Amino acid sequence: MDWRTCAAIVAAVILRQVLSFLFPSLHSILGQHVEVTTTMTSFKQMKEGLHLYEIGLSPYDGGVYHQAPIFLLLFKVAGKFGPTSPDSFITNVLYTFADIITAYFLCAISKSPKLAKTNQLPDWVVAAIYLFNPLVVATNISRSTAVLSNAAMVGSIAYACYNKNILSVIFLAVASHANFYTIYLVPPFLLLWTSTTNTSTASVTKYLFLYIMASGGLASIGYFMTGSWQYLSATYGSLLFFKDLVPNMGLWWYFFMEMFAFFRPLFTYIFQLYSLIYVLPITFRLHNYPLMAITCIVGITTISKSYPEIGDLGMYISLLSLFRFIFPNVRYALLAALVILHSLVLAPNFYHLWIYLGSGNANFIYAITLVYAIGMTLIVTDTLRAALRIEFDGGEDPSKSVIQI
Amino acid sequence: MLPPESAEAIVLRRKVVLSFWAVFLFLGLPLWFQTTTIHRTPLPLSVFQSLDDELKGGFGIRSDDGPGIRVAVVVKESCLSDTTTDEISEQVELLVGTEENRSVFSLQLSDGRECRTGCAIPKYSLDCIISDRTPLQKAKISESDEIRVYIPSQVGSKAVIAKGLYDAFVGDILFFNNHHLGSIDHAALPDTGIASTMYRGAPYADAVHLSFTLLISLDTSVSHGEVEVLSPEFQSEWRGHVEELWNTLQSGELSRYLSSITFDTDIGFQYMTDSTQEWARLEEIVSPDKLSSLLDTWDLQSITLLTTNSKSSAPKVLQFVYFLPPHSANTKSSLSFTVANWGGVVMAGDHPDLHAAMRMFARQIDKLLSPVSFSLADGSSKSRKLLPHRHEFARIATIMNLRGVVETLSALSRLVSSLPEMAVPLTVRDLVDGAIKEWHLAVTYLHADIDGVADNLALRHAATAARFARLAVFDKNMMLNMFVPFEHKIAVYLPLLGPVFVPLVAGLRRVIIESRKKKKEKEQ
DSSP, X not given: OOHHHHHHHHHHHHHHHHHHXXXXXXXXXXXXXXXXXXXXXXXXXXXXXXXXXHTTSOTTTTSOOOSOHHHHHHHHHHHTTSOOSTTSHHHHHHHHHHXXXXXXHHHHHHTOTTSOSTTOOOHHHHHHHHHTOHHHHHHHHTTOTHHHHHHHHHHHHHHHHTTOHHHHHHHHHHHHHHSGGGGGGHHHHHHHHTSSSOOOHHHHHHHXXXXXXXXXXXXXXXXXXHSSTHHXXXXXXXHHHXXXXXXXXXXXXXXXXXXXXXXXXXXHHHHHHHHHTTHHHHHHHTTTOHHHHHHHHHHHHHHHXXXXXXXXXXXXXXXXXXXXXXXXXXXXXXXXXXHHHHHHHHHHHHHHIIIXXXXXXXXXXXXXXXXXXXXXXXXXXXXXXXXXXXXXXXXXXXXXXXXXX | OOOOOOHHHHHHHHHHHHHHHHHIIIIIHHHHHHHHOOOBOOOOHHHHHHHHHHHHTOOOOOOOOSSOEEEEEEEOHHHXXXXXXXXXXXXXXXXXXXHHHHHXXXXXXXXXXXXXXXXXXXXXXXXXXXXXXSOTTTTTOXXXXXXXXXXXXXXXXXXXXXXXHHHHHHHHHOTXXXXXXXXXXXXXXXXXXXXXXXXXTOOOTTOEEEEEEEEEEEOTTSTTOBOOOOOHHXXXXXXXXXXXXXXXXXXXXXXXXXXXXXXXXXXXXXXXXXXXOOEEEGGGTSOHHHHHHHHHTOOSSSOOOOOOOSOSSSOEEEEEEEEEOOSSSOOTTOEEEEEEEEEEEEEOSSSOOHHHHXXXXXXXXXXXXXXXXXXXXXXXXXXXXXXXXXXXXXXXHHHHHHHHHHHHHHHHHHHHHHOTTSOBOHHHHHHHHHHHHHHHHHHHHHHHOSSOOSSOHHHHHHHHHHHHHHHXXXXXXXXHTOOOOHHHHHHHHHHHHHHHHHHHHHHHHHHHHHHHHHHHHHHO
């Protein structure tokens, strides 16, 4: 790691500490914004769940806590070293460390021996794109637990790039346990894990089995912590069946507010299927470029998941920074950037108009989420098209097998 | 122009298209059918008709136990010449003894429904028939309050007199007859459907409803639960106050009127609630202290709303408790119940006419206590006492509930039959089965336990059956999945699935064309 990268990391740490100590109310302010956190990642709800867990009650009773039990374990352990309020030292260290480690993993992926050495952004730029991305910083300050699940996901990719497949499987299982939609990354990860060996049925089965065992182990931890399997319904059930109807940056909530109860199950399944249906085709199409496939699927789930937040976009942009190679072929970068920018600026204003001032209505914020989705769709389709164009053109390096995007 | 696709690219494209279709066919279609299939649990529609047939048989109501009531009949002198007491007695007995008349009687309700129920004529014994010109002293009529005097409206032969007597006897049973109570709107059994308009549909949320609540004390030594006869002393005192109310309306008189109401806390009263028809302790609803404080704070200048009604949506009710002391000395173990809203006046608006309201209220009390009065030739007057029968209340309420169950279930069957696309969840079937089971239990108790009114098991089961039937019709899972027209479904599915379906079909079409082309090339 060169000095520029270290400097970027140090600057990011300082930035986070300054924001945390100079503006302690920023945690709660951002934590209440529906664009930054959702009920599935809210730190406040995590604290409530932790409190219920510590006094011996099930945190999943009452419909307040919807996050994975692993967070309860993590913050219970962290609580032994000090208070775990949003502005406490321990929480600050934990979240800053999560961001640093994510940036480190991104740098590691960027320097991966499998990645082409040409036309790559320097490590410090990759780290800076992640660490100083306002979306990522806001997500970190709001203490959203998505920071932790993203760290696990990126770690899984990094270990896979360096052929440490067992660790990659474990990290992916942790990421899936924390954020259900990470499970969609299993097919491209299977390609990544089996890229060093032959993609035979035996090797695929081996890694799939390892993944299932790791996930099962984590699920069992949840069972032993809570005493029942009820937490599955409260966590994954709430996510999959959209039980908590609250506004967010996604497209779901408005539909379910308006529709008849007769169509609700159908729409729930259709919307979830819409996320799932792209996984296999993208994996097939980009079977030579599993990292790109992973990035595309991350982008698609960011658009179509039930409880998206701006941290997902920040993560997607950071993953895109690994593919400097495709940037010249991207056509609508400015348009997409402006669309996203406008939607991110207007979203909190329209939400405030609707909820606090009462002079707006749900259509205001929903229109902005539609604009946000259009911007995201532009980015995803444009980058995918750019990657396919490079594949079609044969890429800059005449040996396509060397270049892995 | 683009270079031709390589074989590898074609295979890859085929895999992509087929993977889309695989998810759509093996996951999407089954989920679509699963989530849009209307689940209709079969209901026992044929059983509903049999319930109605069972009701038509009627249920007996006995009120002929206890001491016979001696009746003296006063007729016009011209009719008496060829009429003897024995002959008329025989004819009345003939009419009373007719099985058909005894077993089935048609009760006409205010909403036009007819309930066929059984009744029996009380043991009236014809004491004597006297001419209207005969002095009562010479007629050897007993002066006790158990004498009833009837003046048949029609004159004529003994058959006419007998029929008139029979009608009067039968009419005595029917406490819900318009003639007795003046207006059926003010008479109600709890939740019977006969009339409870004071609660349901009352448009004045801030009205004060002066309700007359009849508290009847029963001595447990009376097995069949007949109400004790009003003691003459109490009745005359009450009538005195009513007359005072009729003429004047001053705060002082009203206070005196209200203070005459006594409330004995040593006697346990049970209160039949309107909605559940279950027995509850009256003290839980209106305690003596609360009643006293309510009466003390009554302010005529500005109507103070004094709530004694647990229903928040009903108009405020002030219960005037009319307490009938038990006939026997054994008061400690008495069992009582109230017939709520026996009468009353609804006053609405900012300045209601309390004068007129109290006058009407007093008239209702008067009519209730002594509906028939007449003057004899010697100038004395006689009045007929009302003997409400608790078990008849309970049985008629039971029958009303059973009738309601049949109608509710019939409505459910019509609803389900007319809307083939309406869901019928399993919960509805469970409720219907529960209603039918409770219905049969109520009928069993009605048939078997004609005297056992202490627990009112038939009424409880009937009330439960009625509740289950109502819940079945208004089951939220059924109502939420109400009939959605087919064209509405198309309007929803088309924009949802169309944009996804078009590229899928286009991709599949291309795959099929390529496969056929390849096959032709191979054949060639």
